[in-house]
Amino acid sequence: MTPERWRHIKQIFQAAFELPPAERSAYVQQACAGDGELRAEVESLLLSVEEEEFLSGAAAAYVPGALADEAWDRNIGRRIGAYRIVRQIGEGGMGAVYLAERADEFQQRAAIKLLRAGMDSRGIVTRFRRERQILAGLDHPNIARLLEGGTTEEGRPYFVMEYVEGEPIDVYAARRGLGIKERLRLFQQVCAAVQYAHQNLVVHRDIKPGNILVAGTSGGPGVPKLLDFGIAKLLASDVPRETIGLTQAGLRPMTPEYASPEQVRGEPVTTATDVYSLGAVLYQLLAGKAPHDFQSSSPAKVERVICETDPRPPSQVAGEPVARQLRGDLDTIVLKAMQRDPRRRYGSAEQLSADIQRRLDGRPIQARPQTLVYRAGRFVRRNRVSVATAALVMVSLTAGMTAAAWQAHIARAQRLRAEKRFNDVRQLAHTFLFDFHDAIQNLPGATPARRLVVDKALEYLNGLAQEATGDQALERELAEAYLRIGDVEGNPRVSNLGDSAGALDSYGRALAIAERAVRRDPQALDWQRYLARAHLDVGDILAPRSGPAAAVPHYRQAVRIFQTIASHVAQDLTAQFEMCSAYESLGDALGNPGLPNLGDAQGAEDAYEKARSGEATIAAAHPDNLRSRRGVGAMDMKIGDVEMGLGQVDAGLHHYQSATQVFEMAVARDPLNPTTRLLLGLATGKVGSALEAAGHTPAALAQYRKASDIQRALMEADPRNEQSKNSYALSLQTCARLLSKTGDRAGALALYREALGIFQQLLSADPKNPRRQARCAETMAAIRALAAANGK
Amino acid sequence: MDSHPSPPGKVTGLLLELSGGNRAVVDEMIPFLYQELKRIAAAQLRQERPGHTLQVTALVHEAYLKLVDQRQDNWRNRAHFSGVAAQIMRRILLDYAKGRARGKRGGDIRKTSLDEALVVSYDRAFELVEIDEALQRLETFDQRQAKVVEMRFFGGLSVQETAEALGVSEPTVKREWAMARAWLRREISAA
Numbered sequence: 001m002t003p004e005r006w007r008h009i010k011q012i013f014q015a016a017f018e019l020p021p022a023e024r025s026a027y028v029q030q031a032c033a034g035d036g037e038l039r040a041e042v043e044s045l046l047l048s049v050e051e052e053e054f055l056s057g058a059a060a061a062y063v064p065g066a067l068a069d070e071a072w073d074r075n076i077g078r079r080i081g082a083y084r085i086v087r088q089i090g091e092g093g094m095g096a097v098y099l100a101e102r103a104d105e106f107q108q109r110a111a112i113k114l115l116r117a118g119m120d121s122r123g124i125v126t127r128f129r130r131e132r133q134i135l136a137g138l139d140h141p142n143i144a145r146l147l148e149g150g151t152t153e154e155g156r157p158y159f160v161m162e163y164v165e166g167e168p169i170d171v172y173a174a175r176r177g178l179g180i181k182e183r184l185r186l187f188q189q190v191c192a193a194v195q196y197a198h199q200n201l202v203v204h205r206d207i208k209p210g211n212i213l214v215a216g217t218s219g220g221p222g223v224p225k226l227l228d229f230g231i232a233k234l235l236a237s238d239v240p241r242e243t244i245g246l247t248q249a250g251l252r253p254m255t256p257e258y259a260s261p262e263q264v265r266g267e268p269v270t271t272a273t274d275v276y277s278l279g280a281v282l283y284q285l286l287a288g289k290a291p292h293d294f295q296s297s298s299p300a301k302v303e304r305v306i307c308e309t310d311p312r313p314p315s316q317v318a319g320e321p322v323a324r325q326l327r328g329d330l331d332t333i334v335l336k337a338m339q340r341d342p343r344r345r346y347g348s349a350e351q352l353s354a355d356i357q358r359r360l361d362g363r364p365i366q367a368r369p370q371t372l373v374y375r376a377g378r379f380v381r382r383n384r385v386s387v388a389t390a391a392l393v394m395v396s397l398t399a400g401m402t403a404a405a406w407q408a409h410i411a412r413a414q415r416l417r418a419e420k421r422f423n424d425v426r427q428l429a430h431t432f433l434f435d436f437h438d439a440i441q442n443l444p445g446a447t448p449a450r451r452l453v454v455d456k457a458l459e460y461l462n463g464l465a466q467e468a469t470g471d472q473a474l475e476r477e478l479a480e481a482y483l484r485i486g487d488v489e490g491n492p493r494v495s496n497l498g499d500s501a502g503a504l505d506s507y508g509r510a511l512a513i514a515e516r517a518v519r520r521d522p523q524a525l526d527w528q529r530y531l532a533r534a535h536l537d538v539g540d541i542l543a544p545r546s547g548p549a550a551a552v553p554h555y556r557q558a559v560r561i562f563q564t565i566a567s568h569v570a571q572d573l574t575a576q577f578e579m580c581s582a583y584e585s586l587g588d589a590l591g592n593p594g595l596p597n598l599g600d601a602q603g604a605e606d607a608y609e610k611a612r613s614g615e616a617t618i619a620a621a622h623p624d625n626l627r628s629r630r631g632v633g634a635m636d637m638k639i640g641d642v643e644m645g646l647g648q649v650d651a652g653l654h655h656y657q658s659a660t661q662v663f664e665m666a667v668a669r670d671p672l673n674p675t676t677r678l679l680l681g682l683a684t685g686k687v688g689s690a691l692e693a694a695g696h697t698p699a700a701l702a703q704y705r706k707a708s709d710i711q712r713a714l715m716e717a718d719p720r721n722e723q724s725k726n727s728y729a730l731s732l733q734t735c736a737r738l739l740s741k742t743g744d745r746a747g748a749l750a751l752y753r754e755a756l757g758i759f760q761q762l763l764s765a766d767p768k769n770p771r772r773q774a775r776c777a778e779t780m781a782a783i784r785a786l787a788a789a790n791g792k
Numbered sequence: 793m794d795s796h797p798s799p800p801g802k803v804t805g806l807l808l809e810l811s812g813g814n815r816a817v818v819d820e821m822i823p824f825l826y827q828e829l830k831r832i833a834a835a836q837l838r839q840e841r842p843g844h845t846l847q848v849t850a851l852v853h854e855a856y857l858k859l860v861d862q863r864q865d866n867w868r869n870r871a872h873f874s875g876v877a878a879q880i881m882r883r884i885l886l887d888y889a890k891g892r893a894r895g896k897r898g899g900d901i902r903k904t905s906l907d908e909a910l911v912v913s914y915d916r917a918f919e920l921v922e923i924d925e926a927l928q929r930l931e932t933f934d935q936r937q938a939k940v941v942e943m944r945f946f947g948g949l950s951v952q953e954t955a956e957a958l959g960v961s962e963p964t965v966k967r968e969w970a971m972a973r974a975w976l977r978r979e980i981s982a983a
Contacts, residue, residue: 001929001932002933003933003934006933006934010934013974014967014971017967017971045971045974045975047974048974048975048977048978049970049971055923055941055945055977058945058948059882059885059920059923059945059946059948060881060885062885062889062917062919062920063885063917063920076827077827087887
């Protein structure tokens, strides 16, 4: 419409409007003078003018809530950090999200998440400071960047994030009418972003369509961006998980439709949690509905639905013709990502994406649909409370199947079926041994059931072994089973039944099977491996039970075999690791001053050296392998311990220093890892003790102070951890002791007092704890002694 | 963080500049008015019984009393203030309506976190967004007429107040209003 044309229309319209309605038409016809278009235009406007309802109310009545919400009104136009808030773009339980613009000349837009007043601001800000570098460092085309964060003057935490204009991924896909393949490709980009973040040790924790916005570029394919990476963790409270009941689930930011069972239960969140949520988003994208339909919004019911039911396969939810495309592979992929047991999900977002790629390429996917055996395992887990009943049901079920398998085996015509059943029985035994046992392991009073499970599994395996002699795979399974049973019975490194005699027997059987197999085929490295493992396990049982002398020969065998395997397969990391553990165990038995040992200091040092060089080899080949990097330092410390025990203070000092260097490098690589920092603190303290033993008091003090600083940082990073509080107070005590040795009584007194404060705090949390009572008493005694000396 | 002090002198000064023809000061007034209008609205709604329909006119009046130095009170200041207030009401309502309309267009108002009650109330946010879009088109070829709609519909101003704010006669406002309604009505039913 041009202004001229409009003026013309307006002139005629307004003149006509002044006339009584009956005369208007004639006037318009005359005024338009044959311009039919003009006449039609004016007449249609005159028609519309009769509709008196239109615009008769106030605009405010169209949106009743617009003026009612006081919560955010004061924030529009407000300045936060370098930004000025323009308008609200979203609102949630944790607070509101605003569009903001930089207040300076850069005019950059951003989204600001302003949290509600009354949240755990201090905790959030502390966690934010801790994680800021990592989060700000996430640089990926599919991740919205975190720009800054802090608190407002009234103490409300806020985060400034890259502003993304787009629609939630499911809305985008629906509105554009994307086909299944397009949806999968879009989703793969999301997986790539999640994988990238996981590699940078950031878990999202709240992946949902609303956090995945797709910018609708004209023409080209949409680019999804993930919002809020790492934010959920900052918002999560530090309350230990045991004390978080479901009723408090609201404190944890998550979205029930996409939250994993471990998350709603308040259990630790890992990358597997994100894989689950990715699965749920994929479900939504493919089926058009969220995976779970909560009948009720009561937290208890929601939790039950998430933790105890499997979503229906997407194909059963989507309508045809989409359902046909989902049936089979895509159902399997989605349900694998959404397994309730994190271990059964895809190992990573990348693996999930890779299976989708296989499906896109028309290749077989790696996820397997649920089999009978698999479902049996799930049944067990589902019913873990009534575990004894479940065990009996399973046992009778399997007995019946075994008989059937035997009979079928005889009939040649049914041979294939027999084989299948044979495998089913075998897998059932496997399920018993692994899934069933694991599921009930931590249940109080489950010991008899565990025993039953383990015995039954063994019985089936033995029966099958007799039926199929010379079946090497089956023998391997047997060896594995015996090792496993030994672990259940008495492996000191895991929760066990305390039956070390039984464990010794089971490990012995595994050892015998492996020895037989190795005699038959000395080249078979997998059998060598079982043999070495059995030796190592037998040694671990014997060392505390019969003394180091009994264990050492087994450790030597284990070491020898692992070494052979490692030398045959250069890239065999597992063998390298296992060799290092065997050397370490050998060193401990020969001469670790902190354990019962054979007094063979030289032998111990040699063994530790071997372990050290093994770890160093792994670390050199795999610079990211933190465990081995730390292993090098740990062995340095153990060597230092042996030397200090021999009175070789200089050599001990040297090894302790070398350990600190190793840990310092590891800390530099991964500054937030608490274990690494703890080891650095430990090694630094040991350097101090060696210096003290050598008579270098001021140098020792400097090291103790350094160690103490590390302890303090650890304590501050994890304020609820009593262990780290205690360690820090102990380090203060050590520093105080040295200070008073140098004559600085005032300094010593100050540190003792600080230590006393912490010990008293710990004591008040657990007033009957005798160790805590003793700590307080000894610190007070030291303070009194110093004060008395000062008074003189 | 800055907050916005709102001394009457400041807004009054801006109003005087506006009377002097400086349209740019409107931008400076927006933050004050935006906050103040919403605050007053919320306070009024809290006091009123449920179902009460908010009188935008009363709201603007209260804001005026609060923000403008009453020694400088005159019809011209009041009219300008009302004009700016209408503009801001439009913004407030549209910001809100767009948020809601977006949710609707997606076809699903999602339940989000466990701790969030799902509140769905019937509103015509989408219609309001459509009206605003049509009004933006009208602005491109008839600014005065669009202003009339902004003041009458969004600002809740009477014919007389609109006439004062725009410096035109009341019959003119009536004519413009009638035609604008007709045109918008047709635009929206055609869309």
